[in-house]
Amino acid sequence: MNEIPKRSFAQKYHVKSLFWLALFIILVFWTANITGVNFVMFFDNFGQFTDLLGKMAKPDWSYSKLVFAPILQTIQMALIGTTVGTLVAIPFSVLAARNIVKNKFLRSVIRFILNLVRTLPDLMLAALFVAIVGIGPVAGVFTLAVFSFGMISKLFYEAIETIDEGPLEALQATGASRTQVVIFAVIPQVFNYFISYYLYTFEINVRASTVLGYLGAGGIGVYLQRSLNEFAYDQTAVIIIAILVVVLIIDTISNTMRERLL
Amino acid sequence: MKTVSATNQLPLKRNPFKWLFWVIIIVIMFIWAFAGIPFHGLQDSAAEVSKSIVSGIFHPDWAYVYDGSGEDLVGLTLQTLAMAFLGTFISAILSVPFAFWAARKGHSKVHMRSTSGKLVLTLIRTFPEIVLAIMFIKAVGPGSFAGVLAVSIHSIGMLGKLFSESIENMDGGPAEALTSSGSSHSQTLIFATLPTVMPEFLSYTLYRFEIAVRSASILGMVGAGGIGTPLLFAIQTRSWSRVGIILIGIIITVTLIDFISGSIRKRLV
Numbered sequence: 001m002n003e004i005p006k007r008s009f010a011q012k013y014h015v016k017s018l019f020w021l022a023l024f025i026i027l028v029f030w031t032a033n034i035t036g037v038n039f040v041m042f043f044d045n046f047g048q049f050t051d052l053l054g055k056m057a058k059p060d061w062s063y064s065k066l067v068f069a070p071i072l073q074t075i076q077m078a079l080i081g082t083t084v085g086t087l088v089a090i091p092f093s094v095l096a097a098r099n100i101v102k103n104k105f106l107r108s109v110i111r112f113i114l115n116l117v118r119t120l121p122d123l124m125l126a127a128l129f130v131a132i133v134g135i136g137p138v139a140g141v142f143t144l145a146v147f148s149f150g151m152i153s154k155l156f157y158e159a160i161e162t163i164d165e166g167p168l169e170a171l172q173a174t175g176a177s178r179t180q181v182v183i184f185a186v187i188p189q190v191f192n193y194f195i196s197y198y199l200y201t202f203e204i205n206v207r208a209s210t211v212l213g214y215l216g217a218g219g220i221g222v223y224l225q226r227s228l229n230e231f232a233y234d235q236t237a238v239i240i241i242a243i244l245v246v247v248l249i250i251d252t253i254s255n256t257m258r259e260r261l262l
Numbered sequence: 263m264k265t266v267s268a269t270n271q272l273p274l275k276r277n278p279f280k281w282l283f284w285v286i287i288i289v290i291m292f293i294w295a296f297a298g299i300p301f302h303g304l305q306d307s308a309a310e311v312s313k314s315i316v317s318g319i320f321h322p323d324w325a326y327v328y329d330g331s332g333e334d335l336v337g338l339t340l341q342t343l344a345m346a347f348l349g350t351f352i353s354a355i356l357s358v359p360f361a362f363w364a365a366r367k368g369h370s371k372v373h374m375r376s377t378s379g380k381l382v383l384t385l386i387r388t389f390p391e392i393v394l395a396i397m398f399i400k401a402v403g404p405g406s407f408a409g410v411l412a413v414s415i416h417s418i419g420m421l422g423k424l425f426s427e428s429i430e431n432m433d434g435g436p437a438e439a440l441t442s443s444g445s446s447h448s449q450t451l452i453f454a455t456l457p458t459v460m461p462e463f464l465s466y467t468l469y470r471f472e473i474a475v476r477s478a479s480i481l482g483m484v485g486a487g488g489i490g491t492p493l494l495f496a497i498q499t500r501s502w503s504r505v506g507i508i509l510i511g512i513i514i515t516v517t518l519i520d521f522i523s524g525s526i527r528k529r530l531v
Contacts, residue, residue, distance in 0.1 A: 027347065034406070035406040036405055076294070120509075124512070127483065128497065132311045211390045215494075228396055240389065243390065248388075
């Protein structure tokens with residue numbers, strides 16, 4: 001009984017940890033090789049990088065008047081895109097919720113589609129929609145609608161799955177139809193969560209929409225791309241500061257509203 | 263949930279005009295938003311192009327998957343994953359000091375060190391990743407190394423924030439025990455604080471890696487290596503079967519990485 005438990009060979013010499021460490025080191029060197037990491041070049045050319053930063057440190061304030069209109073357009077794009085995406089996401093999220101739809105096959109198909117939509121990065125969608133509807137803010141609206149659809153439908157169906165079953169059963173017992181159950185028992189319970197997630201997605205979309213214009217999808221990104229192409233880094237600095245200010249304002253408003261909601 | 267809906271109902275009954283106030287504000291906002299977007303100027307060929315994209319996805323250019331040149335789908339997807347992996351790895355190391363800078367101890371509302379750290383992290387987070395990539399391209403030339411650098415700097419914003427939150431919420435017991443037995447600051451850090459937060463740090467790093475795979479796949483659109491470059495080229499030259507195979511490749515890669523990383527994360531925390 002008083003024997004000290006013996007550690008096995010693998011435990012004594014940390015074989016498992018050493019194996020993972022070795023694998024990890026190999027991965028680091030292998031990926032560094034694939035991506036052509038060259039820190040000598042990086043430090044040789046570091047002067048160019050600091051030179052660029054130096055130029056950005058002197059913003060061309062006279063440019064700020066021109067930035068105002070496109071940054072408002074960015075917010076407009078985000079607002080419409082998030083709203084359209086949310087409206088489309090609501091029926092899908094109801095169909096994907098485990099406690100509403102008992103049919104496992106239908107639910108899996110819907111979830112599979114939602115997962116596929118979520119894998120596509122925002123700028124990739126922007127490139128596709130610019131090809132489809134042409135250069136301009138409409139492409140940005142479509143991009144943000146699809147992007148927020150993927151994100152919000154997942155947040156929504158997870159919110160629906162956490163609701164209290166009581167009201168649903170009560171309504172079913174009184175003979176309510178499935179649509180009536182959703183409208184009168186599900187939606188009142190999740191409404192505040194929906195609004196909160198909507199605001200959260202809106203925040204993310206404002207951030208995303210600022211760069212969509214880089215590929216021609218409207219908003220401030222168009223000016224960002226122009227200033228970078230013309231090497232006018234003092235203008236780039238003004239744009240980045242404007243993006244920063246707008247993102248901070250939107251985040252603050254949205255955070256205060258969400259804290260009051262939940 | 264019950265209490266939430268109850269508090270939701272009360273103010274509405276007390277003040278019916280509050281409803282109206284919000285409705286008017288929302289309506290005005292949407293009128294303003296729709297006025298700013300010119301919906302009439304759509305391209306005539308929109309339906310046709312979308313049809314070609316869909317048919318491209320169903321008739322992908324299989325020859326592009328692997329041709330041994332390294333500039334094929336497999337080679338560039340590997341490069342994208344490598345960018346995300348290395349970038350996240352560097353970023354995780356760089357984020358640790360930022361996290362300790364931004365973490366707040368105690369309950370004081372204003373804290374100079376913590377507040378300044380949080381502000382810096384917010385600035386990094388908001389700085390657009392593609393602008394960062396373009397800046398690094400100026401320094402090291404176009405290619406995936408610029409992408410690695412962009413990912414590693416941009417990720418600090420989010421990883422630093424998540425790390426600092428887990429430092430703030432960690433169990434202080436082990437650190438206190440070591441301090442009371444007379445260990446120095448660095449000893450407490452190495453033997454109590456870091457082991458306590460390590461599982462969460464690893465879990466957040468994996469989560470950030472999932473995001474980095476997505477962003478690494480678009481960094482190529484500005485010339486920073488990976489699968490983004492041929493995708494943008496294929497879209498611009500309207501070779502839809504090429505677009506189709508690249509989209510399929512990205513969807514499969516991202517799904518796989520999310521699945522693997524998700525199952526590791528479940529075992530960690």
